Amino acid sequence: MSECLFCRIAKGELPVPFLHEDEEVVAFADIHPQAPVHVLLIPRRHVATVAEIGTEDETLMDRLTRAANRIAREKGIDRSGYRLVVNCNAEGGQTVFHLHMHLLGGRSMQWPPG
Amino acid sequence: MSECLFCRIAKGELPVPFLHEDEEVVAFADIHPQAPVHVLLIPRRHVATVAEIGTEDETLMDRLTRAANRIAREKGIDRSGYRLVVNCNAEGGQTVFHLHMHLLGGRSMQWPPG
Numbered sequence: 760m761s762e763c764l765f766c767r768i769a770k771g772e773l774p775v776p777f778l779h780e781d782e783e784v785v786a787f788a789d790i791h792p793q794a795p796v797h798v799l800l801i802p803r804r805h806v807a808t809v810a811e812i813g814t815e816d817e818t819l820m821d822r823l824t825r826a827a828n829r830i831a832r833e834k835g836i837d838r839s840g841y842r843l844v845v846n847c848n849a850e851g852g853q854t855v856f857h858l859h860m861h862l863l864g865g866r867s868m869q870w871p872p873g
Numbered sequence: 874m875s876e877c878l879f880c881r882i883a884k885g886e887l888p889v890p891f892l893h894e895d896e897e898v899v900a901f902a903d904i905h906p907q908a909p910v911h912v913l914l915i916p917r918r919h920v921a922t923v924a925e926i927g928t929e930d931e932t933l934m935d936r937l938t939r940a941a942n943r944i945a946r947e948k949g950i951d952r953s954g955y956r957l958v959v960n961c962n963a964e965g966g967q968t969v970f971h972l973h974m975h976l977l978g979g980r981s982m983q984w985p986p987g
Contacts, residue, residue: 809957
């Protein structure tokens with residue numbers, strides 16, 4: 760049993776419905792939503808932080824982004840707009856150390872971004 | 874002369890110092906910084922929004938991210954932490970319609986992200 764929460768979710772070990780899944784990426788609703796649409800996109804493979812994406816993996820952020828764009832279209836917020844956020848380490852606001860991209864939309868996002 | 878502000882910056886037509894440049898990506902300081910470190914990373918090639926990244930360009934977000942990670946290391950905020958943000962269309966907070974990634978750090982970023 761994996762000890763990483765998001766690894767467990769990606770493996771289907773927890774009762775979390777997927778909004779998207781493919782060979783590399785899984786998406787699910789944020790448990791503490793900050794907007795009408797708030798989805799997390801994670802790689803199935805464990806990568807702790809965005810800073811640790813290796814040069815051997817040159818398309819990971821693009822795969823997460825492509826899945827986010829697809830969900831934004833499905834949720835009908837692609838034209839109104841959305842924000843993609845990746846937090847890295849403590850001051851970035853990262854709380855789960857398995858790389859994840861936030862997709863937020865369905866309201867006007869404010870500035871600064873936190 | 875290009876009419877897109879960020880295309881003009883990428884071409885060196887405006888007196889904006891680059892914090893990073895390579896074949897595909899240019900980085901420069903945000904003119905209205907929201908954190909001690911606030912850098913914009915853009916592709917040289919004009920792409921209006923993140924929603925319009927095409928399937929023919931499968932590494933664009935990764936190239937922007939890799940440049941952001943490098944600048945974070947150079948600025949000494951890689952361990953303390955940082956946030957990457959991409960705004961798409963009006964409700965996402967996008968104001969310049971040339972895809973750009975924000976790198977913010979040097980302070981504790983708050984939640985929600987705007």
